[in-house]
Amino acid sequence: MLNNLIEANKCLICKNARCQKNCPIDTPIPQIISLYKEGKYEEAGKILFENNPLSSICAIVCPHENQCRGFCIKGIKGEPVHFHDIEYEISTKYLENVKLQKPKQNGVKVAIVGSGPAGITVALNLALRGYSVTIFEKNEKIGGVLNYGIPSFRLPRFNIDLLEKRLKELGVKIKINSLIGPVITLNKLLEDGYKSIFIGTGVWNPRRLDIKGETFGHVHYAIDYLKSPNRYDLGNKVIVIGAGNVAMDAARTAKHFGSNEVYVAYRRGFEDMTATKHEVSEAKEEGVLFDLFKSPVEIVDEGIILEDTKKVLNENGSYSLVSLTDSRKLYECDSILVAISQLPKNTIVINNKGLDVKNGGLLLTDEFGQTTREGIYACGDVTNGAKTVIQAVVDGKKVCESMDKYLKQFII
Ligand code: FAD
Numbered sequence: 001m002l003n004n005l006i007e008a009n010k011c012l013i014c015k016n017a018r019c020q021k022n023c024p025i026d027t028p029i030p031q032i033i034s035l036y037k038e039g040k041y042e043e044a045g046k047i048l049f050e051n052n053p054l055s056s057i058c059a060i061v062c063p064h065e066n067q068c069r070g071f072c073i074k075g076i077k078g079e080p081v082h083f084h085d086i087e088y089e090i091s092t093k094y095l096e097n098v099k100l101q102k103p104k105q106n107g108v109k110v111a112i113v114g115s116g117p118a119g120i121t122v123a124l125n126l127a128l129r130g131y132s133v134t135i136f137e138k139n140e141k142i143g144g145v146l147n148y149g150i151p152s153f154r155l156p157r158f159n160i161d162l163l164e165k166r167l168k169e170l171g172v173k174i175k176i177n178s179l180i181g182p183v184i185t186l187n188k189l190l191e192d193g194y195k196s197i198f199i200g201t202g203v204w205n206p207r208r209l210d211i212k213g214e215t216f217g218h219v220h221y222a223i224d225y226l227k228s229p230n231r232y233d234l235g236n237k238v239i240v241i242g243a244g245n246v247a248m249d250a251a252r253t254a255k256h257f258g259s260n261e262v263y264v265a266y267r268r269g270f271e272d273m274t275a276t277k278h279e280v281s282e283a284k285e286e287g288v289l290f291d292l293f294k295s296p297v298e299i300v301d302e303g304i305i306l307e308d309t310k311k312v313l314n315e316n317g318s319y320s321l322v323s324l325t326d327s328r329k330l331y332e333c334d335s336i337l338v339a340i341s342q343l344p345k346n347t348i349v350i351n352n353k354g355l356d357v358k359n360g361g362l363l364l365t366d367e368f369g370q371t372t373r374e375g376i377y378a379c380g381d382v383t384n385g386a387k388t389v390i391q392a393v394v395d396g397k398k399v400c401e402s403m404d405k406y407l408k409q410f411i412i
Contacts, residue, residue, distance in 0.1 A: 045094025116144020118380025121396030213299030235334025
């Protein structure tokens with residue numbers, strides 16, 4: 001594409017590229033841009049895919065302002081290179097056209113529980129090494145948050161469909177509508193001959209506000225809402241509580257589905273939001289409004305009572321947040337969406353003795369993803385808490401190495 005070629009020509013092909021250094025998966029950006037300029041798209045696509053099988057997705061959803069784009073030398077005095085657009089073009093084309101060769105099978109069975117970015121990364125990497133991989137996914141589609149969280153206006157679903165195609169090409173079996181935990185336990189999988197199990201089940205329990213009125217009919221959790229927004233009737237005025245990417249996605253989705261007045265209420269200011277600047281500015285552009293320095297106190301039938309907060313500078317230079325109780329006021333609305341983070345559902349831990357958890361129910365592992373049960377590995381949000389797609393892929397690659405080492409003993 002012409003625009004991408006213009007972008008590529010802007011790149012200085014730095015020897016000590018800051019963009020690459022600040023990419024969590026160490027994408028060789030200068031090399032890819034050079035290949036792109038030479039028209040060597042397939043070669044560039046192969047390098048990207050082998051380094052990051054979710055490259056075409058990360059090109060869209062990574063927080064580029066804090067990674068490659070944010071560190072581009074050209075950005076110091078002007079416009080940085082938009083590498084992610086080039087990455088998207090190359091890696092989507094590659095994923096569309098590549099025919100992955102199924103390697104010689106070693107006969108060792110591995111179970112992958114959960115098909116989000118972590119599960120897909122481990123499944124692909126192990127299948128490429130000749131293992132016989134089965135994915136167990138509780139939903140009817142693979143992708144995890146990619147399919148059931150991030151709205152389709154941000155992430156086109158055909159990228160996930162392409163990954164599914166490539167997984168199947170490698171012989172990976174995908175069992176949809178298969179919840180592991182209460183009925184089919186980890187022991188049952190081991191009895192059936194799976195030599196190792198990977199758990200990448202993410203964080204799907206919304207964190208509660210823990211205020212009065214939270215059970216009322218007009219209160220929903222953003223993470224549930226985003227799974228099927230077309231099923232909800234939020235009404236005209238919606239207040240979203242929280243200021244992370246989930247809150248921005250929920251607010252924008254509510255706008256897309258017809259709510260006219262959508263507010264994000266947050267107890268701090270723009271500078272403290274965990275959502276990326278890009279996400280916040282997209283939300284603003286789409287007409288989402290912001291009520292800053294407001295903290296939820298109680299939910300009532302007519303809406304929500306919020307109180308003002310204020311940042312106060314402490315003697316040691318840190319800031320505290322104080323609530324101004326006199327300022328409590330009813331903010332009328334038709335619906336409230338709560339988006340203040342997520343924790344794991346404990347389905348996988350129930351009936352599966354020996355899997356230790358840490359704070360908030362996150363699975364405990366060592367640095368190589370080994371849980372407290374031999375042969376059972378985990379990574380992604382279920383071990384780290386809500387993080388990013390690229391973090392799940394980086395960890396998935398690492399865990400794959402240790403699973404491979406463990407599994408070698410079973411190869412005859
Ligand atoms: P998940 O993506 O959560 O996948 C877990 C999978 O396991 C799911 O498919 C689930 O159905 C399945 N599962 C769970 N329990 C079981 C079970 N017992 N049996 C079988 N299957 C099970 N990150 C970014 O980098 N950029 C973004 O723009 C971004 N936006 C986000 C927007 C939203 C709304 C949300 C919620 C998150 C966002 N994130 C974003 C975070 C990112 O998506 C996650 O960090 C990432 O998806 C974690 O991957 P995972 O594989 O660990 O888990």
